[in-house]
Amino acid sequence: MPEVMMATRQAGTAATHTILEVKNLEAWYGESHILHGMNFNVNAGEVVTLLGRNGAGKTTTLKSIMGILGKRTGSVRFNERELIRMTSDRIARLGIALCPEERGIFASLDVRENLLLPPVVRAGGLSLDQIFELFPNLKERLKSQGTKLSGGEQQMLAIARILRTGASLLMLDEPTEGLAPVIIQQIGHTIARLKKEGFTILLVEQNFRFASTVADRYYVVEHGKVIDGFSNAELPANMDKLHSYLGV
Numbered sequence: 647m648p649e650v651m652m653a654t655r656q657a658g659t660a661a662t663h664t665i666l667e668v669k670n671l672e673a674w675y676g677e678s679h680i681l682h683g684m685n686f687n688v689n690a691g692e693v694v695t696l697l698g699r700n701g702a703g704k705t706t707t708l709k710s711i712m713g714i715l716g717k718r719t720g721s722v723r724f725n726e727r728e729l730i731r732m733t734s735d736r737i738a739r740l741g742i743a744l745c746p747e748e749r750g751i752f753a754s755l756d757v758r759e760n761l762l763l764p765p766v767v768r769a770g771g772l773s774l775d776q777i778f779e780l781f782p783n784l785k786e787r788l789k790s791q792g793t794k795l796s797g798g799e800q801q802m803l804a805i806a807r808i809l810r811t812g813a814s815l816l817m818l819d820e821p822t823e824g825l826a827p828v829i830i831q832q833i834g835h836t837i838a839r840l841k842k843e844g845f846t847i848l849l850v851e852q853n854f855r856f857a858s859t860v861a862d863r864y865y866v867v868e869h870g871k872v873i874d875g876f877s878n879a880e881l882p883a884n885m886d887k888l889h890s891y892l893g894v
């Protein structure tokens with residue numbers, strides 16, 4: 647094999663290193679024990695999807711990684727650093743951002759103000775111009791109040807906002823929830839583009855059909871645990887199991 651090819655392959659191998667490793671993660675809301683030992687990992691540059699029924703613990707998992715939940719135990723390692731005892735702002739500064747299910751767009755602020763809200767925590771974040779190139783609609787709506795935006799525009803804004811911060815791991819909680827098919831398709835294109843730009847994405851989805859258009863790998867969450875996992879290539883052989891897990 648020519649040397650240049652070898653070099654490419656090695657680069658490919660290096661790109662599959664684990665950047666997020668979740669081990670025996672348990673979490674509580676007050677007295678309610680919700681996560682019972684989550685185990686999964688995400689490699690650099692991947693789109694990994696957590697699937698599972700309502701109430702399985704997917705959102706709680708993302709919140710636990712972000713450090714915005716009172717009590718959690720086990721291990722969450724990001725680029726070899728242990729996060730389990732870190733505060734959420736330190737975790738954010740290491741380069742993890744969460745786009746929450748409820749989107750968190752401030753109704754009284756306009757698009758520009760919403761975009762500028764989260765602090766830039768690291769170098770490498772996108773500039774406003776780069777963001778507008780990804781989301782041309784947002785540029786047209788720059789002076790619109792949060793309340794005037796459609797659901798799709800709010801979701802785009804919620805994703806755009808975390809791209810400025812410099813985070814390299816983006817956690818997106820049900821970005822397609824309640825949106826029309828044409829908007830869901832746009833979000834799919836956006837995720838594919840972000841992956842191409844080198845972002846790593848941990849996605850939570852109920853919409854398996856959508857997830858299958860963007861994800862490299864899947865984990866199935868049930869009762870606060872990962873009960874199965876497979877890659878896109880393994881998907882056809884696992885469709886029956888998946889239907890029974892998700893009850894669809």
Ligand SMILES: Nc1ncnc2c1ncn2[C@@H]1O[C@H](COP(=O)(O)OP(=O)(O)O)[C@@H](O)[C@H]1O
Nearest residue numbers: 675678680698699700701702703704705706707
């Ligand atoms: N703030 C909260 N306080 C107490 N229990 C909660 C809270 N949020 C979620 N739960 C419970 O935790 C479990 C997991 O919820 P969640 O992580 O939101 O599930 P998913 O995102 O998979 O639908 C559910 O039983 C839910 O009722």
Ligand SMILES: [Mg+2]
Nearest residue numbers: 704705706747
């Ligand atoms: Mg949820």
